[in-house]
Amino acid sequence: MAQSPRAALRSAANTLFVITPVLCLLAGCGAAPESQDPVAVASADLDATKFSGWHLLQSVTPIEASSGAAAVNIRNNGDNLDLYQIRPFDNTLGYYYGHTSNDGVDWSWSLPVNLGTPHDRGLAFTRRPSATSWIPTATGRNGSAVAIREYDSTGDEGNFLRQIWVKFLISGTFTEWSMVDSGDFEEDPAMAFSYPYVYVFAPKSEAGQVQFYFSKNDISSGYNANGWTSWTHIPGGNLVYAGAAAALDNGRLFLAASGTNNRYYIISSTDGGAHWSNWNYVNAGPNTFTSAPALTANVAAGGNIELNIFGTQTAVNGLRLVLNSTSLDGGNTWSSYQSIGYGDLLSAPSAVASRPSRIETFGRGTDGKIYVDNYRE
DSSP states (O other), rough: OOOGGGOOOOOOOOOOOOOOOOOOOOOOOOOOOOOOOOOOOOSOOGGGBBBOOOEEEEEESSOOOOSSSEEOTTTSSSEEEEEEOOOOOOOOOEEEHHHEEEESSSSSEEOEEEEOOOGGOEEEOOOEEEEEOHHHHSSOEEEEEEEEEEEHHHHHHOOOOOEEEEEEEEETTEOOOOOOOOOOOSOOOEEEEEEEEEEEEEEEETTTTEEEEEEEEOOBBBBOTTTTOEEEOETTTEEEEEEEEEEEEEEEEEEEEETTTTEEEEESSSSSSSSSSEEEOOOSSSOSSSSSOOEEEEOOOOGGEEEEEEEEEEEEEBBEEEEEEEEESTSOOOOOEEEEEOOOSSSSOOEEEEEETTEEEEEEEEEEEEEEEEOOO
C-alpha cells in the first residue's frame, strides 16, 4: 500500500482540553452487537500533538447555536469557510462567512445572517445541519448548500412527516428554501458534491428497519428546486441506525453512519451511487459513540484516499472525548481511535479538510457556543 508522509506518524501523548462538563447524551440505540469485519488496523494516526485543542470560535461576538455547526471550504483553498448552525431561541438557521490569513491559526467571521425557516409551513428545525460546496471551475459559479431536517405536524391524521429542506448559496446569493423529494426521515441528513450533482443522504424507517436513501440534483446549469431525483435506496438492511456524514474525493463517494450498537460504519460508491460497497465496520477499537460521525476525505501521496472520522465517545469515567481514526486506503483499514481533546460537545462534531495536513473540527459546547479544534502539520 502506497503511504502518505503521515505514514511515519504515530500517536503522541493525548492532550485534553476542557470546554465545560455536561451530562447530556445524544440519541443512540443500544441494540444487540452487529457483525464486524475482521479488518486489521494498519494505517497511521494523525499526530495528536498537532491539534490546537478546543477553543472558542470568535466573531464580533462568540458564535452561539442550539445545534452543532456545519462548515465547508469555499474557493478550494481552505482559507474561506461557510458555516451554518441553528440559532438559539428561535431555531432558525444562521450563516457565517469565515476567513483566515495565517493558515487557520486565527479566523475572522462575518456578522450572522438569519436564513430563517420555511415559515409558511410552521416548521421547526432539529439538531444539526449538513453542508457541501463547489468551486467555479466545476460549475461556472462558486457556492455552497445546506440541508436540514424539520418536523412538520401537518401530515395526515396528525402524523409527523420529517422532511429534508435545502438552501443554496450561489455566487453570493441565497435561494429560497426548497424541499427535497418528499420522505419521512429518522435522523439528520448528510450532503456531498460530486460534479455535476449535489447529493443528500438521510435514514428512514421501513417495516421496523432503518434504511439509508439518497437524492441528487444536477446543478451544472444552476439550481432547480424541482430537479431532485426520487429517493434511492442504499443497500444494507438494518445495519445502520442514525446520524450520517458524507465526503468524497477522486470521484469516490463515502457515507459514514452510527450503527445500532453505537459504533461507526462506512459505505462507498465509485459510480455516483449506482452501485455501493458493503457497509464496513470502522475497525479502530471497541469505543462506542453518543454522536453521529464527522468525515473528511482527501487524496494523499501515492493517490490513495485518506479518510478521517471523528465522533464523541460514550462517557468513560465521566469523560467524553472526541476521538479520531485515520484510514490511508479509502476505509479498508483504520488506525486506533485517539483523543483530539476533551470536547464534551452537546452536538456531533463537524469536520472540514482543505488537504490531509489541515483539518478544522467544530462542535457546540455546553455553553451553547461553537468551538473549533484545528489540526496542522
